[in-house]
Structure formats: structure tokens, C-alpha cells
Amino acid sequence: MTDRRACIVGVGETEYSRASGRTEVTLAVEAVLAALEDGGIAPAELDGILPAGPSVRSEEIISSLGLPNVHFTATVQMGGATPVGCLGLAAAAIEAGLANTVAVYAGRNGRSGAKVSARVVGLPNQRLRAQLEHPYGWSTPAQHYAMFCRRHMHEHGTTKDQLGLVSVTMRAHAQLNERAMMFGRPMTLDEYHASPMIADPYQMFDCCLETDGGAAFVLTTADRARDLTDLPVRVGGYGEGHPESPDDPVSRKDPLRIGLSYAAPPAFARAGITPADVDAAMIYDCFTFELLHQLEEAGFCDRGASGEFVANQGIGLDGALPVNTHGGLMSEGHMLGINHVNEAVRQLRGQCDGRQLADPRWIAVTGWGDFGDGTIALLTSEM
Numbered sequence: 001m002t003d004r005r006a007c008i009v010g011v012g013e014t015e016y017s018r019a020s021g022r023t024e025v026t027l028a029v030e031a032v033l034a035a036l037e038d039g040g041i042a043p044a045e046l047d048g049i050l051p052a053g054p055s056v057r058s059e060e061i062i063s064s065l066g067l068p069n070v071h072f073t074a075t076v077q078m079g080g081a082t083p084v085g086c087l088g089l090a091a092a093a094i095e096a097g098l099a100n101t102v103a104v105y106a107g108r109n110g111r112s113g114a115k116v117s118a119r120v121v122g123l124p125n126q127r128l129r130a131q132l133e134h135p136y137g138w139s140t141p142a143q144h145y146a147m148f149c150r151r152h153m154h155e156h157g158t159t160k161d162q163l164g165l166v167s168v169t170m171r172a173h174a175q176l177n178e179r180a181m182m183f184g185r186p187m188t189l190d191e192y193h194a195s196p197m198i199a200d201p202y203q204m205f206d207c208c209l210e211t212d213g214g215a216a217f218v219l220t221t222a223d224r225a226r227d228l229t230d231l232p233v234r235v236g237g238y239g240e241g242h243p244e245s246p247d248d249p250v251s252r253k254d255p256l257r258i259g260l261s262y263a264a265p266p267a268f269a270r271a272g273i274t275p276a277d278v279d280a281a282m283i284y285d286c287f288t289f290e291l292l293h294q295l296e297e298a299g300f301c302d303r304g305a306s307g308e309f310v311a312n313q314g315i316g317l318d319g320a321l322p323v324n325t326h327g328g329l330m331s332e333g334h335m336l337g338i339n340h341v342n343e344a345v346r347q348l349r350g351q352c353d354g355r356q357l358a359d360p361r362w363i364a365v366t367g368w369g370d371f372g373d374g375t376i377a378l379l380t381s382e383m
Contacts, residue, residue: 006091007225007232010039010218011342016333019112020212027214028056028107035216048072048102052083072099079369088238105216142199149289156304163288164192174327176355182331206288208329215338231349237271237378239263259374261297271378275299279360282340284368285328348381
């Protein structure tokens with residue numbers, strides 16, 4: 001009987017920089033080719049293409065690589081939850097027999113190209129944004145997401161020092177990752193507190209990077225994966241969720257209940273594990289609090305306990321739950337979270353050198369998009 005369980009067999013990326021000097025299509029193609037080479041797969045084997053960002057369409061990859069027989073493409077629109085959403089969709093397509101080998105990719109000039117202020121037109125419900133938010137100066141992600149953070153601080157006593165520990169830990173992990181944009185630039189908690197205010201309570205080092213680069217990963221069936229590598233990474237569970245009133249967080253009864261709150265329980269049930277079985281987590285860290293927020297809503301700690309969890313149990317390499325061992329969006333680079341998937345794969349393969357964890361078996365990867373759309377994948381080395 002054919003084993004069609006989905007496995008990741010190749011990961012790749014370009015360098016992450018402030019100015020790539022290349023088009024987004026070029027960056028995406030380079031990343032896909034790197035992932036194919038990593039997996040030992042010829043480009044002609046690709047029969048599924050999923051763009052994880054809006055910049056480079058699937059047709060551009062098909063044409064650039066001269067792919068002869070692509071019969072599965074789709075567009076997922078969940079902002080930063082999209083890459084993990086594409087991972088789940090690719091796995092479902094492979095398991096259903098709609099495709100055999102699928103590439104998920106992104107190429108973006110997020111630092112040298114269009115700035116955040118120009119990209120917010122991609123957020124849902126632009127009529128509401130333009131008429132009821134922009135006139136009052138509420139227009140960027142930092143301004144929107146600061147509201148979630150302030151609510152949590154008010155209800156649960158979360159402190160700036162706890163937010164700072166997130167930022168400092170991400171920066172510390174980046175010092176062990178030569179690919180990270182913040183490699184060679186360590187940071188102290190005092191330096192975090194001294195950074196400029198962006199949108200209270202968020203300061204500059206509460207915010208993720210803007211990055212030029214490309215990243216990709218490739219999935220195929222378990223049967224094909226065994227032919228290619230001794231280190232396949234299986235997609236053990238997946239979940240997607242959307243918060244109440246997903247385009248207008250002000251209207252929610254519980255502003256802290258997000259898409260991940262709904263996505264995580266079925267994902268863990270499908271994988272047959274609990275949060276306690278997870279050895280590490282790659283959390284979509286667009287802002288410091290969103291890392292704390294998702295730790296809670298994914299079930300790694302109780303609602304309101306994430307600040308104390310970070311302070312007392314730790315998210316560092318030797319902590320109770322290592323998080324973003326590559327430095328994350330905050331210190332490696334903002335590749336929409338594809339780099340989180342790639343780091344999880346390398347950790348499960350034992351390929352992370354100085355930041356390698358001891359024999360991880362299960363790693364969770366989350367995505368956060370728009371106003372709280374959530375995705376989660378549970379990846380494992382267990383076949």
C-alpha cells in the first residue's frame with residue numbers, strides 16, 4: 001500500500017539582507033532551487049506550486065523553472081499565517097493524491113521595496129480601515145497589535161521586562177546563526193528598554209525585522225521521501241482557525257481569543273500528542289507580545305501565564321520550551337514564517353550546529369496573520 005503521508009524533504013533560502021539588488025521573482029526561484037537541491041529533487045518532479053506571499057505568482061515559478069506538469073496550485077490569503085497554511089494545504093493535497101511533490105515559497109524585498117505603510121492595503125476590510133481607523137492614526141500593524149498587548153498587560157499584569165526577555169532571547173539565538181540579519185549584534189535588556197517608542201507599549205525592539213530574501217520548502221509522499229533521504233520530516237498534524245469578527249478586532253467579545261485558539265486543539269488531536277510532548281516551538285514573532293500570546297493560545301501555558309513562563313521556565317535553548325532557535329522574525333529575518341518551518345526541519349534533522357537541540361522529536365510551527373488568523377503545524381522526525 002502506498003504511503004502518502006506528507007513529508008518535508010527539502011528546505012532552502014537566499015541570504016537575508018537589507019537590499020537584495022534582485023527581483024522578488026529571482027529571489028523566489030533561487031529559494032525553490034535551493035530547496036530542491038537540498039532534497040535531491042529535479043525541478044521537473046514538481047507538480048504542485050503554492051505561493052506563500054503575494055509578490056510572486058505560481059505562474060512565474062512555473063515559467064521560470066520550465067515545469068512541465070503542474071496540476072495543483074492555490075492562493076491562501078491569511079497574511080503571516082499563510083506559509084503554515086500552505087504547508088497544511090500541500091500536505092492535504094499530497095495525501096489526497098492531487099499532487100506528489102509540492103513547493104511552498106516566497107520572495108520579497110520587504111526592506112528595500114514597499115514599506116509596511118504601503119503594504120497594509122492587503123489587510124481585510126479596507127473600507128472600515130480607511131473610514132474608521134486611518135483618520136485617527138491607526139494604520140500600521142504595530143498600532144493595531146499594540147492594542148492586544150495593552151489589553152493583556154491590563155488583564156494579566158504582563159510587564160515590559162517580560163516583553164524584553166522575548167526580544168533579548170531572539171537576539172541571543174541569532175548570535176548562533178550566521179544567516180541571521182542580527183548575527184554579530186548582541187543586545188542587552190537595557191538596550192531593549194532604550195530603543196525608540198513605536199506604538200506604546202511597543203518599542204523598536206518589540207518589532208520584527210523587514211527583510212529582503214527568499215525561502216522555500218518542498219513536500220512529497222513518505223514513500224518518495226524514503227528514497228531521497230534518511231531524514232524526512234513528517235507533517236504530523238495541522239490546524240487553521242480564525243477569530244470572531246476576523247476583520248475587526250474591536251468587535252470581539254474576547255480580544256485575546258485568536259485563530260490559533262481554534263486551530264491548536266484539532267492539530268494536536270490529529271497528531272496524537274499534547275503540547276507537553278513538543279520539544280520546541282517556532283512561533284510567529286511579528287511582535288514580542290504575539291509570541292507570548294501564541295504560547296498561551298496554543299496551550300503551552302495558561303492564559304495570562306506566558307510572561308512568567310518566559311521569565312521562570314524559559315524559551316532559550318536550555319529552557320523548558322526552546323522557541324525560535326534561529327532568531328525568528330525579530331532577529332533572523334522576516335520571511336513570512338517560512339524560515340520558521342525551515343528551522344524546524346533542520347532541528348529535527350540535527351543540522352543546526354551550535355544551536356542544535358538534543359534529539360528533538362516534535363516541533364510546533366505557528367502562523368499569525370492579519371488580525372489574528374492562525375495556523376499551526378506539528379512536525380516530527382518519527383515515521
